[in-house]
Structures are given as C-alpha cells and as structure tokens.
Amino acid sequence: MGRFCAKCGCEADEYIHSLCSRCYWKEIEIKLPQDLTVTMCPECRSYLQGKMWVRQHDAGDEDWKAIVATESELERQTRLPEQVIIDRISGEVIDRNDRGHPKTVLLQVNLKEKEKSSRYKTSLLAFVEYTNCSVCMKYERGEHEAVVQVRASDRAFDHRDQQSLKEAVSSFSRRVSNQQRDVIVEIKEKEGGYDIKFSSLTSARIFAKKLHEDFGASIQESPKLVGVDRRTGGRLYKNTISVKIPKYRTGELVTLRGNIYRIIGFDRGRTVVEDFVGRHKTIGPSDSDELMVLGEEQIRMVRLDGRAGSHADLFDLKEMRFIEVPSELVPSEMKLGEEGILVKVYGKEKLIRLRPDELPKYSSLKQQ
Numbered sequence: 377m378g379r380f381c382a383k384c385g386c387e388a389d390e391y392i393h394s395l396c397s398r399c400y401w402k403e404i405e406i407k408l409p410q411d412l413t414v415t416m417c418p419e420c421r422s423y424l425q426g427k428m429w430v431r432q433h434d435a436g437d438e439d440w441k442a443i444v445a446t447e448s449e450l451e452r453q454t455r456l457p458e459q460v461i462i463d464r465i466s467g468e469v470i471d472r473n474d475r476g477h478p479k480t481v482l483l484q485v486n487l488k489e490k491e492k493s494s495r496y497k498t499s500l501l502a503f504v505e506y507t508n509c510s511v512c513m514k515y516e517r518g519e520h521e522a523v524v525q526v527r528a529s530d531r532a533f534d535h536r537d538q539q540s541l542k543e544a545v546s547s548f549s550r551r552v553s554n555q556q557r558d559v560i561v562e563i564k565e566k567e568g569g570y571d572i573k574f575s576s577l578t579s580a581r582i583f584a585k586k587l588h589e590d591f592g593a594s595i596q597e598s599p600k601l602v603g604v605d606r607r608t609g610g611r612l613y614k615n616t617i618s619v620k621i622p623k624y625r626t627g628e629l630v631t632l633r634g635n636i637y638r639i640i641g642f643d644r645g646r647t648v649v650e651d652f653v654g655r656h657k658t659i660g661p662s663d664s665d666e667l668m669v670l671g672e673e674q675i676r677m678v679r680l681d682g683r684a685g686s687h688a689d690l691f692d693l694k695e696m697r698f699i700e701v702p703s704e705l706v707p708s709e710m711k712l713g714e715e716g717i718l719v720k721v722y723g724k725e726k727l728i729r730l731r732p733d734e735l736p737k738y739s740s741l742k743q744q
C-alpha cells in the first residue's frame with residue numbers, strides 16, 4: 377500500500393513533510409509577504425528597515441539600489457520554516473514614478489527545501505515609496521545638532537587660516553561622504569571666524585578632533601539649552617564646540633625660554649619644533665602658552681661679509697644694506713659668505729648660521 381499526500385490525497389514520487397511537492401510549496405508560498413513595500417529616501421537612497429534607515433554603498437546605479445532595498449525588505453519580512461531558505465533573489469524594475477525613480481520591482485525568488493533538496497521558483501511584486509530619511513530631512517530644514525566655532529586665539533583669523541580650514545572641511549567631507557550625505561549643514565563667517573553646523577554631534581566631534589590634531593587647536597565642548605521638546609517635555613540642547621586655532625603656525629619662528637625654534641608641525645595637539653642644529657622637540661599644551669612668535673621686525677636674513685677685530689659686517693638681504701655687529705655675536709663655525717638669520721628677542725640679538733639645506737625655508741625673508 378503506497379503513501380499519499382496528507383492534503384490532496386494524491387500519490388507522489390516524493391513527499392516533503394507528508395505532502396506532495398505541489399501542496400508543500402503552495403503552503404510555503406503563502407508565507408511570502410503579499411504586499412511588499414519598501415521606503416526609500418529620494419535624496420540619498422537610504423532605505424527604511426523597521427525604524428532604522430540603512431545607508432547604501434555609493435557603487436551601483438539607482439535601479440540596483442532599489443532592487444537591493446526590496447530584496448532585503450523581503451528577507452526581513454519573510455518567515456519561512458527553518459528547513460526552507462531563500463536560495464537566490466533577482467530583481468528588475470518594471471515601473472517608475474513621474475520623477476523617474478523605480479516604483480515597482482519584480483522579484484524572482486528561488487526557494488530551497490534543505491532536507492530533500494527540493495527547489496521552487498516564484499515571483500512577487502515589490503513597491504517602492506519615497507520619503508526623506510532623517511539625515512536628509514534635517515539637512516533640508518537646516519537643522520543641526522552641533523556647531524563648531526572656529527576662531528584664532530589672540531590674533532585675527534586671516535587668509536591662511538581660511539585656507540587651512542577650507543582644506544580641513546574638504547578632506548573631512550571626502551572621508552564621510554561614503555556613509556552619509558552632507559553632515560555639514562552650513563558654514564557661516566562669524567565674529568572673525570567661522571561657525572560650522574553639523575547634522576550630528578558625533579561628526580562635529582570628529583571634525584573638531586581633526587583640527588586639534590592637524591593645527592594644534594584647543595577644543596572645548598559645551599551644551600547650550602535651546603528650548604523644550606514639545607513631544608517629550610524634556611530639555612533640548614545644542615552642542616557648541618569651541619575650537620581655538622593657536623596663534624602660531626607651521627614655518628614660523630618662535631622663542632621658548634630664550635631658545636629659538638622653527639615650528640615644523642603639530643602632533644596630537646602638541647607643537648613640534650626644530651632647533652638650528654636639526655633637533656626636534658615636542659612642546660606640550662602647558663609650555664605652548666610660553667611660546668612667542670617672532671614678528672617680521674624681529675628677524676633679518678643676513679650674509680656674513682666681513683670680520684675684523686671687535687666687529688663683524690653683515691649684509692641685510694631684505695633691506696640690502698650693511699649692519700655692523702659685535703664679533704662675539706657671530707658663531708665661530710660661520711664662514712664668510714654664509715647666510716644666517718639675525719634675531720632680536722627681548723632687546724638681545726642672536727645670529728644663527730643656516731645649514732645649506734635650510735636656506736630654501738627662509739627664502740621669503742630675502743629681497744625677491
């Protein structure tokens with residue numbers, strides 16, 4: 377006596393969980409979502425999964441992104457028995473809305489029953505609806521979570537600072553553009569500096585940290601009460617991150633406790649300087665306050681032209697004139713014809729011989 381299907385009573389070659397394969401797959405098929413709709417952001421193509429917006433890779437065209445979104449929504453909504461898996465899905469956009477965005481996607485679904493290795497092909501329609509995601513919505517409304525206020529400390533925010541800030545903004549934007557569309561909502565000139573609004577506090581913090589690392593800027597974060605949330609009744613804060621660019625910059629000559637250095641960069645908020653025999657030194661934040669930038673009037677580029685008894689003749693390469701100095705000012709290793717810089721600090725003069733490889737760094741101090 378043969379077996380028969382528990383549902384339709386037919387005799388089959390093979391049974392899957394007591395059913396003929398036709399009845400079995402019919403039961404499985406009705407477990408697939410009948411009305412599959414996915415919500416996508418028309419600006420950045422993020423799609424909604426439950427309550428969360430999922431960002432998509434930059435690679436792939438618009439159709440591909442819509443297909444990926446419907447496929448993952450199908451997988452999220454489908455509740456199949458443990459032994460059945462979705463083996464393969466492929467999709468095709470078959471209808472568009474009046475803005476040309478994909479509206480209907482035909483999904484081809486290949487199912488597989490693992491125990492019997494039975495396969496079944498079916499297809500279903502998925503619909504795409506469009507609404508702006510939370511980030512794009514904030515962007516549209518100009519909403520922001522945090523402001524980074526960039527100012528220079530104890531001096532004006534000048535053209536060179538502007539240039540550095542511009543570079544920092546563009547390298548930051550390049551870095552984040554893969555995951556998020558415009559996290560910078562607005563850049564505005566303000567009070568001799570710039571106010572940069574960010575859609576999220578996290579990205580504002582990352583940007584401020586970059587200015588700290590690259591330019592030795594100091595950072596201070598403070599929440600500001602801006603009102604009350606009408607829905608929750610809780611207080612609403614916006615965070616302000618104050619970023620102060622130090623008054624000194626790479627390439628500038630500075631003095632610290634009577635010694636003269638050239639700033640060669642910043643490293644995690646510390647100032648890296650070099651002395652005139654090529655030794656590097658890192659100056660921490662507490663000592664940074666004691667650094668003094670040498671102004672143009674304190675530095676002269678000179679050439680040693682003569683040495684006679686108690687005095688030496690220097691030729692000022694900017695003003696093109698001779699200066700007479702006491703000969704003990706000239707370092708003993710400095711030869712006639714060699715160039716150096718004459719620095720005046722606290723009323724005292726100091727002559728520093730420059731190594732040949734250092735000369736190009738100071739060419740701006742010469743008459744062009």
Ligand SMILES: [Zn+2]
Nearest residue numbers: 381384396399
């Ligand atoms: Zn049957």
Ligand SMILES: [Zn+2]
Nearest residue numbers: 417420509512
């Ligand atoms: Zn979006």
